[in-house]
Amino acid sequence: MITVQSIAKYDKEHPTVITIGTFDGVHIGHRKILKKLIKSAKSQHLKSTVLTFFPHPRMVLQKDSDIKLLNTIDEKVRILDELDLDYLIIHPFTKEFSRLSATEFVRDNLVNSLMTKKIIIGYDHRFGRNRDANITDLIAFGNTLDFEVEEIPVQEVNDVSVSSTKIRKALEEGQMETANKYLGYPYMLTGHVKKGKGLGRQLHFPTANLNIAESYKLIPKNGVYVVQSEIDGTTVSGMMNIGYNPTVSGTDNLQAGRQESIEIHFFDIDQDLYDQKLQINILARIRDEKKFDSVEALKRQLSKDKETSLSILNQ
Numbered sequence: 001m002i003t004v005q006s007i008a009k010y011d012k013e014h015p016t017v018i019t020i021g022t023f024d025g026v027h028i029g030h031r032k033i034l035k036k037l038i039k040s041a042k043s044q045h046l047k048s049t050v051l052t053f054f055p056h057p058r059m060v061l062q063k064d065s066d067i068k069l070l071n072t073i074d075e076k077v078r079i080l081d082e083l084d085l086d087y088l089i090i091h092p093f094t095k096e097f098s099r100l101s102a103t104e105f106v107r108d109n110l111v112n113s114l115m116t117k118k119i120i121i122g123y124d125h126r127f128g129r130n131r132d133a134n135i136t137d138l139i140a141f142g143n144t145l146d147f148e149v150e151e152i153p154v155q156e157v158n159d160v161s162v163s164s165t166k167i168r169k170a171l172e173e174g175q176m177e178t179a180n181k182y183l184g185y186p187y188m189l190t191g192h193v194k195k196g197k198g199l200g201r202q203l204h205f206p207t208a209n210l211n212i213a214e215s216y217k218l219i220p221k222n223g224v225y226v227v228q229s230e231i232d233g234t235t236v237s238g239m240m241n242i243g244y245n246p247t248v249s250g251t252d253n254l255q256a257g258r259q260e261s262i263e264i265h266f267f268d269i270d271q272d273l274y275d276q277k278l279q280i281n282i283l284a285r286i287r288d289e290k291k292f293d294s295v296e297a298l299k300r301q302l303s304k305d306k307e308t309s310l311s312i313l314n315q
Helices: 028-043 057-061 073-081 102-113 135-145 154-172 176-183 295-314
Strands: 002-004 016-020 047-054 087-092 116-122 148-152 187-194 208-211 223-231 234-243 261-266 277-287
Touching (some): 016 028, 028 116, 047 073, 073 087, 073 187, 102 116, 102 135, 116 154, 154 176, 208 277, 223 261, 223 295, 234 277, 234 295, 277 295
Parallel strands (some): 002 087, 016 047, 016 116, 047 087, 116 148
Antiparallel strands (some): 187 208, 187 277, 208 261, 234 261
């Protein structure tokens, strides 16, 4: 897959079959559409192309939006790259771009720049300034500008919407099995390891403190999770805590002045991971975060958590 960082930079030598959307999560519902796209492109000897936008339109048009997404843009690129797509176009979404008329968007961007010969799109897709054009208008453009429009059935569009809603809800409630089932892969967190206070090492459970730069990334419910990551080409397992470390901090929540942290204790490795970029794949949730009466009680619980994690991994 070739990733192109704006519509204008696309190589106009290759006519395309295109689909348009945010594809947040690239979950099992999205994959049905992408398989349809790839099959259609191959049968017509065209290039399968996904057009997506970054930042998310709501981030630009609704400045007070607290939207949380399932993927960072880098995660989305990595997931899509595993599929058999030819091109991913990530177009910068700006207020100026949002003001393009439907005609300008279709004629100048889709047809003249992306050489679109076919568009596969949902029945409810809206586009152009104020989102005033719909699929009927798109079909009319196709008749004039010589491209085909394939409408994604209502049921498939609804499946995408339902899947996204269920995944977000599941993550917020700590239901990893449900979230991963609808994603079709383990939910991931990606960030750089930053220096911590060394409290984990004092407990004989040294941790990597993950810093996620993207504030829009959805973080699952606080608690303890079983995870895996790839470090130096090797898959390593561990357990992760999302929360406020109430036992060692003496506080229970953000209002008390503590910032939420993401800490991973990897099994069977003890190396300095500072400043490394890690992708953490979340396999299962073990328990809620809670405050213990003493540090010793916390250490005993961490030992139990490790046993539980290893049991889950062995299954």
